[in-house]
Structures are given as structure tokens and as C-alpha cells.
Amino acid sequence: MISINWKPNKNSSIPLYKQIVDYIKEKIATGEWSISSKLPAQRELAERFEVNRSTVVEALDELKAEGLIEGKSGGGTIIVNNTWSLLASTPPPNWQSYISSGIHKPNLSIIQAINKFEYKENMIRLGTGELSPELFPKEMMKVVLDSVGDKIESLGYEEPKGSLYLRQIISQYLKKYEINASPDSILIVSGSLQALQLISLGILHPGSAVLSEKPSYIKSLHVFQSAGMRVKGIPMDDQGIRISEIMNNLNKATTLLYTIPTFHNPTGIVMPQHKRNELLEVCEKARLPIIEDDAYRDLWLDTEPPLPLKAKDKNGSVLYMGTISKSLAAGIRIGWLIGPEPVIERLGDIKMQTDYGSSSLSQWALAEWISSGLYEKYLEELREKLRVRRQVALNALEKYFSDIATWNKPSGGFYIWLKLKKQISMEKLFYLCCDNGILINPGNVYDFSENLNLRISYSYSSLYDLENGLKKLSQIIRLLN
Amino acid sequence: MISINWKPNKNSSIPLYKQIVDYIKEKIATGEWSISSKLPAQRELAERFEVNRSTVVEALDELKAEGLIEGKSGGGTIIVNNTWSLLASTPPPNWQSYISSGIHKPNLSIIQAINKFEYKENMIRLGTGELSPELFPKEMMKVVLDSVGDKIESLGYEEPKGSLYLRQIISQYLKKYEINASPDSILIVSGSLQALQLISLGILHPGSAVLSEKPSYIKSLHVFQSAGMRVKGIPMDDQGIRISEIMNNLNKATTLLYTIPTFHNPTGIVMPQHKRNELLEVCEKARLPIIEDDAYRDLWLDTEPPLPLKAKDKNGSVLYMGTISKSLAAGIRIGWLIGPEPVIERLGDIKMQTDYGSSSLSQWALAEWISSGLYEKYLEELREKLRVRRQVALNALEKYFSDIATWNKPSGGFYIWLKLKKQISMEKLFYLCCDNGILINPGNVYDFSENLNLRISYSYSSLYDLENGLKKLSQIIRLLN
Structure with missing residues (x-):
């Protein structure tokens, strides 16, 4: 997608539409906006440039007249030429065809939207699974640096396994x-x-299946899918993944179980010790x-949570x-x-072959x-x-959500797994929230069949x-109810 | 491969062979050395443990008797069991079969050897394409940190394209x-x-071909090959890649040209401005x-070298x-x-999907x-x-190599592309050099058909x-001549 962080100068003697024409021409001429790229819709262009839509139309008309852009019958405007290619006899590389032929899948569109909106100013990020900048230990970091x-x-470059010094410390x-x-x-x-x-590139084969909790953070990623593996969700109860269901879903294609037994993402569930033992034994x-x-x-x-599975892995x-x-x-x-x-x-x-x-x-x-x-001192x-x-999050939920949702009280991690009582469109909710300055992580990011949950992060x-x-958020949900 | 950084204690009252048995048992029991892994050869074990070979044999015999390892008919000893699996009825995961089924190709064996020997102490690294630790600007780095x-x-996490602040500076x-x-x-x-x-994952399709200089650094990598692309080498002259040969090698599968026009790796060649213009035009x-x-x-x-191709890319x-x-x-x-x-x-x-x-x-x-x-000050x-x-490298070459090799005088970068006059086995030379404490980068790493060159880095x-x-090195080459 083309991004625009520029506006015409309203105090300039050059007409606004002309400034826009020049701006777009320059982007095309330098190759930053390549042939076959789609321009944003007129409405969006008007918003970005902070001008009337008629000014945008005037600018686009001029660019069309010069043969640089073309309206598509299916809607939208694409770049079809550039100043160089108007002079030359052959068109430049068709990057769009390159982009669509790549092996790797693009991110889920809602994840792309989340990645993008996270950098919009003044967004209240209710689902972000990351520590607040407020919590950053600046003074300690100065001491460390x-x-x-x-x-x-x-x-220099490190050994293939990473710094020996750090590995000894870990x-x-x-x-x-x-x-x-x-x-x-x-x-x-x-x-x-x-x-x-x-792991997906190194020890799994395409066509194999990875089991994981349903819902799971892993569903929001394409890491296994892009390498040709399927991710199969296994239902959970309040003690984590259902072990009997693992057994029921085993077949020849199954190669791995991916699990977050401690403060599970997104549900916050902790698997108790006896169940960990059982899981290890079964696997x-x-x-x-x-x-x-x-x-x-x-x-x-x-x-403190029970010991990791790894501690008992003989x-x-x-x-x-x-x-x-x-x-x-995270940085x-x-x-x-x-x-x-x-x-x-x-x-x-x-x-070593990926990033040295x-x-x-x-x-x-x-x-x-x-x-x-x-690190230990900071953690305390x-x-x-x-x-x-x-506590603040739980209090607010009690106050605003007790009639419209249920949730758990997590004993660690970041997440409260909110479940709405009434079915609404999560996509509608997501974009309506965005319009109102709130960024949420809908449950269907973690479980494609599920759409009554939200991951709330405190x-x-x-x-x-x-x-x-x-x-x-509760007001917006009530609007959609 | 299993690595061993331990030796038995010769002052202990526990017999050496017994200490070795206990060490290996612990590695097996914790799962660090997994079932199906191959143990190093007896001779190598004796070296690592700094004991007689008979002590190693005694230890291995005991482990065999306990059913933990087995000699293979084709040679070598593999781990077949562990303390847990001796009690349990089913064997643990067969990691070896996982490893061999991964999508990604392993590194070239000589590259793996280079990566490994680089961390061996007291190696003289004549081919390493990296600045010496001596050249590290410690004081400036302190100021920066x-x-x-x-x-x-x-x-926190950065935007998908990376820190905007850094992008503005770049x-x-x-x-x-x-x-x-x-x-x-x-x-x-x-x-x-x-x-x-x-690029290989995102915009190329499997089966496509990437052109590059022959020889080229890119040949030593698997980055395109692991994604299913072929790398096709195009001959060079003393001004870089041969443009006419690019044209001769174009076909429907060709998707990209990868080139290092400035201080080429490994030859050190700089493409002159007129040829850059021509290359751009042709492409x-x-x-x-x-x-x-x-x-x-x-x-x-x-x-200063000619401007980048990108500067004239309209x-x-x-x-x-x-x-x-x-x-x-590099770090x-x-x-x-x-x-x-x-x-x-x-x-x-x-x-974002790869490493956030x-x-x-x-x-x-x-x-x-x-x-x-x-940075500018440091560069000067x-x-x-x-x-x-x-100059020191060129003087040494003059002194020791003038009768057995030819080379260029680079005007920048790190590399001198040494060409031996007489055919010898590069693999032999590589390992003989290793035995003598010298690590070299043989030319066949950069050009599979070529074996008369060495990349010397100063x-x-x-x-x-x-x-x-x-x-x-010149003495060793003379030995093999």
C-alpha cells in the first residue's frame, strides 16, 4: 500500500491541485510508487491531503491526461506509467506481479490493520500484548548500557548458537x-x-500438522502455514489444553504440539502440575x-506457577x-x-543462513x-x-461489562479473555472501535471459528x-447489541 | 552434531572411564543428546576427553551393556535409548528424522566448517570478511551507548518497516x-x-532464476536455493559483470539480477560509471x-567509487x-x-511475521x-x-606468492582475489591449512566450478x-604443488 505523509501548503501561490500533481509525479518518477500500484480512494486522498475532494479529482484528471494513471473499471486508480517510461519504449518491472508470486503468505488482514493502527497517535490500545512505555526501566537500562x-x-558476528557468554548466563x-x-x-x-x-523451516515437513490450544496466539501467525503446515486447534478447559482431545486428533501427519501452559495467550490459563505430568506422559x-x-x-x-514442562522432560x-x-x-x-x-x-x-x-x-x-x-530486582x-x-482492569470490567460479558481473573501474564454474551460482528466492532480511537484484539484472530471473545490486555x-x-468499549458494544 | 566441552578430572578417585560413562549418561538422560544422535568417533572422543583410546572403549562398552548406545554396522556409535526409555515402553521422538525432513537446506559443508573453525582459538583467519576486533571503535561506542x-x-516493538527515526536518518x-x-x-x-x-520469500517464485556475478558471495549462501530458486553465474571481466552475457542468459525464468558493483565480493572489482549506465539501461x-x-x-x-546504480534508477x-x-x-x-x-x-x-x-x-x-x-569520523x-x-597483505603476497599466484590490487573493500597458477585440491588445502592453524576461504565457495582462487581478506x-x-599459506601450497 502507498502511504502519504505530506500535505500541500495552503499558503503557497501554487494551486493546491497542482502541488498534489507535482507530489504524485515525484513519487512516481523516483520509482517509490511503482507501476501497477493502486492509489488510495479519492475520499482518502482528500483526507490525507486535507483538501476538498474536488481538488483531488482535478489533480487526478491532470495525471490521467498525462498518461501517468488510469481509472480501473472495477474501481480505483492505478499508476500505469512514469515519466521515464513515457520516454522509453519498454515498461519497468511489474512489481505487483512479483509481489503476488512470492511464497510467503501475507499477514492476516486484521493483523495488518492492528500493526498499522498501533502507530496511529492517541489510540487506546486495549489488546496490545506488550509492556507500556510507562513501565520501561529507563534508569536501570542506562546502568546496563x-x-x-x-x-x-x-x-563481530557471533557463533551460530549465539554468544557463549549469554548462553552460559541463561x-x-x-x-x-x-x-x-x-x-x-x-x-x-x-x-x-x-x-x-x-522450527518450521528446519525440522518440519510441508503437509504436517501442528496441534495447539484453541484459541491460541499461534493462530494469529502464519509461521507454520507459510511453510506448508496446518495448525489444528485442540479445545481447552480451565486447566488448559484437553489431553483426551490431543489423543483424538493424533494421526500420521501430526508432528508437534505447540503449547503455552503458563499464563496462556490469549486466555491467561495456567496448567496445574498434575496435568503437566499427564501431558508429558501422554506426549x-x-x-x-x-x-x-x-x-x-x-x-x-x-x-509462582508450576515448573515448566521442560523441567521434567527426561x-x-x-x-x-x-x-x-x-x-x-520486546525491542x-x-x-x-x-x-x-x-x-x-x-x-x-x-x-546463520537467515540473519547471521x-x-x-x-x-x-x-x-x-x-x-x-x-532483571530480578526490576521484575519485583x-x-x-x-x-x-x-485490578484497575478488573474493576472497570465489573463496572461496565457485568451484564454483557464474562471473564476470568488471571494470576499472571497480561490477558483477560473477555467473552461477550450476545453475538455481534467482530469485524464491525473492530473498525467501529478504531474510528473511536480504541484498538482491540478480537478473539477471532486467535481462533478462526470463534467470535465472541476479546483479548483485553492490562x-x-x-x-x-x-x-x-x-x-x-462497553458503550460501543451496547450500540451493536 | 554433538559437541563436548568437558574432560574427566584426573585427580578424582573415580576411574576416568566411569566419569565418562556418567557424563554421557547425564547428557542422554537430560535429553540434550537425543536418541538417534551419533557419537563422535573413538579417536575424537579420546582427544576431547584427553584420555587414552582404551579408556574410551571401556566407557562405551559399559554404555552398550546398559543398552544406551549401539555400534552401527556401517561404523559409528549411536544413542539408542535413555534411562527414561529403558523404563518406558515407547521410544522418544526420533529427532533425526525430523531434522532430515526440514525444508531448509543445510549450509554448505565447507561453510559450516568455516563457521565452526572461526571460533577455534589461535586460528589465523586469512579469509574472514569482517573487521578485526582491533579495529573496533570502543571509545566511540561507549559515547554512543x-x-x-x-x-x-x-x-517496544517497532513499526513493520523499522524505527521511523532511523529511517529518517538513513x-x-x-x-x-x-x-x-x-x-x-x-x-x-x-x-x-x-x-x-x-526478497526470496516475498517476491520470487520457486523455479525462477537469479543472475549474479560468477564468482559471487551469493553462491556461498543458500538463501535463494532454499526457497527454490536457481542462481546462475554470469562471467565477469575487470570492470565487473559482462553485460552481453546477461542478455545471453535471459529467459522466461529469469527474475532478478543480484550484483555487487562496488568492491565486489570476492574479487574486489569496481564497475566504472559508464558500465553502470549501460547495465541500468539494459536491465x-x-x-x-x-x-x-x-x-x-x-x-x-x-x-570514492562511482555512484550507486540506485542513484540513477528512475x-x-x-x-x-x-x-x-x-x-x-557486524554484531x-x-x-x-x-x-x-x-x-x-x-x-x-x-x-513482521519472521522476527517482529x-x-x-x-x-x-x-x-x-x-x-x-x-560514523563519518570513524570511517576516516x-x-x-x-x-x-x-599494503602489508600486498607486500606479503609479493614476497611469498609472486611465482605461484596472481592477484589484483583492490581500491577498497576487504578482498584480494588470489589465483593460483597450478591446480591443487582446494579441499585438501583447506583442511591442511586448518591443521596448521590457518583458516582460508577457498574460491569454490563462491563459484562451484572454480578451484584455483582464494579470497584473501586484509x-x-x-x-x-x-x-x-x-x-x-604459501609454504602449504608449495607442499601440495
Whole structure:
């Protein structure tokens, strides 16, 4: 899509329509807007340029007359030529045909919309699964960067598995959760999503099926689907994924179980210890490897959650994913994957071919965060603040939603899984909310057959916005009811 | 592959063989060494553990007796069981079969060997395409990190195209090279390799062919091949790729030309301006898009090279890749891709699905490096040091190679493309060099049909190692001659 961050100058002596013509011409001439690209609708252009629609029409007419754009019979205007190609005898590359022939699937359109609206100013982001900038430990980060500056002697490429220094620190850190992992069995990744990407490219075959909770964060991604795998949702109860249903859904194509047993995204559910034992046993019997996504573990608010599945994994069935994206700062882009060495070696080799390793700067920073003890100290303060946020969200829900929805009280993580009592169009709700300055994460992003849920996150918005946004959201829902 | 960084304690009262048994058992029991993994050969185990081979045999015999490992008829020993699976009735997941069924190709075996040997101590790395740790601007980096610590207010996820602040700075920086690119047409990537990965996944279709120089750095990668594309090498002359040969090799499957017109990797060749104009014209006529890899531009040593192809690209035919991996620090892992907006949008969307964006910390650091002017200042100092290194390498070549090889004098970048006069086995040479503590990059990594060349880099080794390593290398070559 073409983006426009420019407006004509209303104080200029050059007519507005002419300024617009010149602006569009320049974009076309430099190749930034390529042949076959579609222009935004006239109404949208008028909004972006902050002019009347008639001014837009006048500008487009001139561009048409010059042979640069053309109206399509199916609606819309596309760029058909540029100043260079008007002179030359052959047209430039048809990038649109390149774009549509790529292997990788585009993101879900609603996810694309969410990614986009997140950068619109003054949006109240009620679903964002990320810590609020307010919670960022600026002073501690300064201390960390200061130490890092003293320690870094060079910043070259790292080993395929990532910085040995960081892997040693993580190996030590994981002992806290009774995970015994030598540095050799740890792969540093640029966040959990990359770990999944490497797994999908490195050890799965197209046509295979990955089981996961239904709903699940994984459904909102294309990481397995783009590599040719299916993701099959397994129903949950209030203790997590239903083990009997795993057994019922096993067949020859099944290659993996992806699960978030601790503060599940989006439902917030924690799987109790006895069920973890059972799950491990069942998967071991079925020879079904598990990907355990443990992104939220450090964010417990009431009591520490049960140990990871990996802690009791005696035969290397579990690939364990950890990260500080949720608990400290997503922008550091560092996570870790623990597994049998041959798997880790293979994925490390693919990672080298993909991006030559994760940012060394980020690896140094994380190593310093953990080894200095600042991370633990910060987590304690963070939990205190998240408890307040959780309470504000729960209070607002009680106040504005008790007759129109039900929800859980999470014991950690970021999410409240709100279930509306009455069926409404989630798409309508999403865009109506956007128009009213509220960004929500509808449940159907996590479960394509489901459309009565919303993922509410108390981690991102300010306390004021949380209360105010939930109030507004309840009003909008009532409008649609 | 299984890696071993442990040795038995010779002062312990526990017999050495028993310590080894316990060590291997623990690795198997925790699942780090998974079922079906192959153990290193007895000779290698003896070396790693620093024990006699008979001690290794004793340990393996005990493990065999316990049913944990098995000798294979074809040679080698594999893990067949673990303590858990001896008790349980079903075997654990067969990770080896997972590994061999992945989509992504493993790295070339010689590249894997290079990646590995790079982390072996005391290796003289004569081919490494990376700045020496000696050249790392530690003090400037401290200043940068200090400013970054003051400026960062939070470290969340970035926009799909990367930090707008950094894109604005890069947009400004590129004006120096007469490239007009608005921030919207810039995608921040985690290095150039990721840009290629995104292009291969996002806009090419399997079965298509990418043209490139022969030899080329791109041949050493699997980025296009793993996505199902062929890479077709086009011969070069001393002014770069042969344009007439591009035309001869065009067919319906041809989708792109990948080229390094400035300080080409591995030959060091610079394409002159008149030939750049011709190349652009020919590709525009053929509607053949170009990927211009401009990683080495800032590393000119004699005079500034001709402008990038992108500077004269009037219709958006060129996707331009830049990076500071070569000129400043590979470990920052930041590069940029410039192209028509629809292409950049599409690739940004895929990037979001791949790793949720590059390290914000790295993006902040790079923005500070460039905007503070420190990058320019640093480059001046760096060029001075690289000139010295180049001279030392050329002197050593003159002294030790004049009768056995020919080479070019590069005017920038890192590489001297050494061509041996007499045919020898490059594989033999590679491993013989490794045994003698010298790591080389053989030419056949960059051109599968070629085996008379070596890529010599003057950027990495110390001045002493450069002189000494080249001397040793010439001796080894003479041995094989």
C-alpha cells in the first residue's frame, strides 16, 4: 500500500491541485510508487491531503491526461506509467506481479490493520500484548548500557548458537526453574517468533500438522502455514489444553504440539502440575514432541506457577522457548530455544543462513541485565505495578461489562479473555472501535471459528486509558447489541 | 552434531572411564543428546576427553551393556535409548528424522566448517570478511551507548518497516550518494542476508532464476536455493559483470539480477560509471529488476567509487541494500533495503511475521552513530588503518606468492582475489591449512566450478598474522604443488 505523509501548503501561490500533481509525479518518477500500484480512494486522498475532494479529482484528471494513471473499471486508480517510461519504449518491472508470486503468505488482514493502527497517535490500545512505555526501566537500562559499553571489546558476528557468554548466563538462570540445559543446548534467537520460524523451516515437513490450544496466539501467525503446515486447534478447559482431545486428533501427519501452559495467550490459563505430568506422559507415549512457549513465566502476580514442562522432560521431547520480550522489552529482540543438541545445531545452522545471528548489542545487554541481578530486582517492581493494572482492569470490567460479558481473573501474564454474551460482528466492532480511537484484539484472530471473545490486555494502556477505554468499549458494544 | 566441552578430572578417585560413562549418561538422560544422535568417533572422543583410546572403549562398552548406545554396522556409535526409555515402553521422538525432513537446506559443508573453525582459538583467519576486533571503535561506542541510554524512553516493538527515526536518518544519509529515498521506501533489516531472505520469500517464485556475478558471495549462501530458486553465474571481466552475457542468459525464468558493483565480493572489482549506465539501461529494457548490494561502499581506500546504480534508477528497477556490518560492526546486525513502496510494504509485512522487527537497541545505536557524525569520523580513521593492512597483505603476497599466484590490487573493500597458477585440491588445502592453524576461504565457495582462487581478506587478522599467515599459506601450497 502507498502511504502519504505530506500535505500541500495552503499558503503557497501554487494551486493546491497542482502541488498534489507535482507530489504524485515525484513519487512516481523516483520509482517509490511503482507501476501497477493502486492509489488510495479519492475520499482518502482528500483526507490525507486535507483538501476538498474536488481538488483531488482535478489533480487526478491532470495525471490521467498525462498518461501517468488510469481509472480501473472495477474501481480505483492505478499508476500505469512514469515519466521515464513515457520516454522509453519498454515498461519497468511489474512489481505487483512479483509481489503476488512470492511464497510467503501475507499477514492476516486484521493483523495488518492492528500493526498499522498501533502507530496511529492517541489510540487506546486495549489488546496490545506488550509492556507500556510507562513501565520501561529507563534508569536501570542506562546502568546496563553503561556496563555494556565498558565490557564490549568488539562487535563481530557471533557463533551460530549465539554468544557463549549469554548462553552460559541463561543456562545458569534456567536452573531456577529446574531446567538443566548446558550452553551447547541453547540457541539464542531474535525472539520466540524466530524460534518458531526456524522450527518450521528446519525440522518440519510441508503437509504436517501442528496441534495447539484453541484459541491460541499461534493462530494469529502464519509461521507454520507459510511453510506448508496446518495448525489444528485442540479445545481447552480451565486447566488448559484437553489431553483426551490431543489423543483424538493424533494421526500420521501430526508432528508437534505447540503449547503455552503458563499464563496462556490469549486466555491467561495456567496448567496445574498434575496435568503437566499427564501431558508429558501422554506426549512421550505418543512420541509427540512439544514446543513449550514460556514467554510469560516471569510475570506471575499471585504465586509462582508450576515448573515448566521442560523441567521434567527426561528424554528431550520438549523444545523450550523463553524470551524477555514480554517481561522486559520486546525491542531487545532476544529469546532462547532449548532442546536436544542435534536439533539446536540444525536450527543454529539455518539461523546463520537467515540473519547471521541476533544483535550482539542486544545479547550483551541481556547478559548484563540478568548477570547483574537488575532483571530480578526490576521484575519485583514490575509485578507490583502489574497487580495494580490488573485490578484497575478488573474493576472497570465489573463496572461496565457485568451484564454483557464474562471473564476470568488471571494470576499472571497480561490477558483477560473477555467473552461477550450476545453475538455481534467482530469485524464491525473492530473498525467501529478504531474510528473511536480504541484498538482491540478480537478473539477471532486467535481462533478462526470463534467470535465472541476479546483479548483485553492490562499491560499496555495507562491506568486512565484502561478505565476510560473499557468504558467506551462497553458503550460501543451496547450500540451493536 | 554433538559437541563436548568437558574432560574427566584426573585427580578424582573415580576411574576416568566411569566419569565418562556418567557424563554421557547425564547428557542422554537430560535429553540434550537425543536418541538417534551419533557419537563422535573413538579417536575424537579420546582427544576431547584427553584420555587414552582404551579408556574410551571401556566407557562405551559399559554404555552398550546398559543398552544406551549401539555400534552401527556401517561404523559409528549411536544413542539408542535413555534411562527414561529403558523404563518406558515407547521410544522418544526420533529427532533425526525430523531434522532430515526440514525444508531448509543445510549450509554448505565447507561453510559450516568455516563457521565452526572461526571460533577455534589461535586460528589465523586469512579469509574472514569482517573487521578485526582491533579495529573496533570502543571509545566511540561507549559515547554512543551513553547517548542512547539518555534517549531511549522505551523499547517496544517497532513499526513493520523499522524505527521511523532511523529511517529518517538513513534517508538523509543516502542523499550523499544521490539516492532519493523517503523513509517510507526504506525497510530496516537485520543485515543484508535478511533482506535477501525476505526478497526470496516475498517476491520470487520457486523455479525462477537469479543472475549474479560468477564468482559471487551469493553462491556461498543458500538463501535463494532454499526457497527454490536457481542462481546462475554470469562471467565477469575487470570492470565487473559482462553485460552481453546477461542478455545471453535471459529467459522466461529469469527474475532478478543480484550484483555487487562496488568492491565486489570476492574479487574486489569496481564497475566504472559508464558500465553502470549501460547495465541500468539494459536491465530496464529487459524489465529485469536489480538487487544492488552496496555493503562495501564506505570502505573506499583510494578515491570514492562511482555512484550507486540506485542513484540513477528512475523507474524503481533497483532494490538497494546497505549495511554497516562491513564498515562498522557486524554484531549490530542492521542493514537497509530501499525500493518501491509496494515492495517495501510487502517485505516489511513478511519481516513482521519472521522476527517482529530488528533489535531496537541496535537501531538506536546506529541512528546515534550516523546522526552524531561519529560514523563519518570513524570511517576516516578506519580507512587509514585499512590502507596499511592492504599494503602489508600486498607486500606479503609479493614476497611469498609472486611465482605461484596472481592477484589484483583492490581500491577498497576487504578482498584480494588470489589465483593460483597450478591446480591443487582446494579441499585438501583447506583442511591442511586448518591443521596448521590457518583458516582460508577457498574460491569454490563462491563459484562451484572454480578451484584455483582464494579470497584473501586484509580486514581481519592482525598485521603480524597477515604477514605470517600468508607466509605459512604459501609454504602449504608449495607442499601440495
